[in-house]
């Protein structure tokens with residue numbers, strides 16, 4: 001389920017809502033998010049770091065409006081709190097925030113590359129009227145630190161949100177509204193499902209890249225030609241081996257169970273190749289390439305206007321927590337491809353309406369049947 005913000009153009013002049021956004025850890029991701037709101041009318045961005053010199057850098061680079069080393073000062077009266085520190089620190093930050101008098105309705109979110117543990121931890125905390133909503137932008141780089149931050153990092157990328165049954169619809173809606181400035185496509189999914197999918201398409205590739213580089217580096221100890229001759233192929237598949245060691249240590253350890261299974265599958269995949277080679281099975285090897293070409297060449301490109309939603313329906317949903325997540329999960333489990341989701345209306349006294357868009361008529365038909373089976377009103 002996605003909300004496509006690629007065509008978002010803020011209307012001008014924007015009324016000054018005076019929204020305070022606190023960002024803990026203004027590195028690649030925190031800094032790139034900060035740049036999306038920095039200087040927009042009505043937004044005040046406060047960057048936090050435990051390190052005074054980092055705070056000075058955030059401000060002098062113009063990435064945030066203000067900086068502080070005080071967690072309390074950063075969080076005070078914040079409308080949104082973004083935790084952009086390594087995954088291994090997220091729960092500690094939540095514990096600290098739970099001790100503070102936060103603004104009622106404040107949304108605390110994170111950008112961690114794993115979601116299940118932080119979502120479960122937040123669920124067990126009393127956040128004093130604040131709401132936690134897990135998040136993960138599916139964009140990044142092998143670079144790190146605030147110097148690597150860019151305003152267009154998230155443009156046309158997917159931005160995952162992981163609401164639970166307890167998450168108020170209003171919080172999801174407010175977050176989606178704020179994320180429009182990133183021009184990312186918001187997609188809602190379950191945190192455990194997130195970790196198993198992102199483990200496969202992001203964490204496993206990082207492990208493979210690092211393993212491959214280290215294997216070749218060992219060969220290179222006896223002959224420096226390995227390094228000299230490394231061309232496009234080696235560089236393309238290993239760019240991400242230059243990623244930050246601490247950020248990735250935390251991600252991989254956190255998603256250990258998923259990765260151990262994926263590594264078993266990877267080893268089996270390589271064993272199948274070894275067998276094809278032993279048998280000199282050229283046709284079998286070509287077939288593997290044909291299969292891979294088919295999937296690889298169909299990966300969606302990250303450019304404007306790629307997602308065209310042609311088939312749409314509307315679903316009336318009462319405004320209570322968890323409904324979007326439930327519908328998303330059901331559609332996902334039924335393998336129905338949703339290309340866009342938009343919340344048309346959602347107030348306490350008015351039932352919410354979701355607009356769901358699909359690229360395929362067949363997906364629309366299946367979705368209507370499924371959602372009607374869930375006892376929601378669906379119309380066109």
Ligand SMILES: NC(=O)c1ccc[n+]([C@@H]2O[C@H](COP(=O)([O-])OP(=O)(O)OC[C@H]3O[C@@H](n4cnc5c(N)ncnc54)[C@H](O)[C@@H]3O)[C@@H](O)[C@H]2O)c1
Nearest residue numbers: 025026027028029084085086087112113139140141144145
């Ligand atoms: N790098 C990516 O491609 C990418 C993409 C999406 C999400 N993420 C997630 O974003 C988060 C931040 O990653 P990043 O790539 O921006 O890293 P980064 O190194 O660029 O930024 C990390 C920030 O956290 C701070 N920090 C580092 N260690 C800390 C500690 N022990 N305690 C408190 N603060 C600490 C740093 O000072 C920095 O401001 C991570 O949770 C990561 O999983 C990364």
Ligand SMILES: O=C(O)C(=O)C[C@]1(C(=O)O)C=C[C@@H](O)C=C1
Nearest residue numbers: 113137138139140141142202240
């Ligand atoms: O482009 C890269 O360098 C990335 O590693 C980005 C990437 C990815 O694996 O695709 C890395 C970690 C994330 O949490 C999300 C995106």
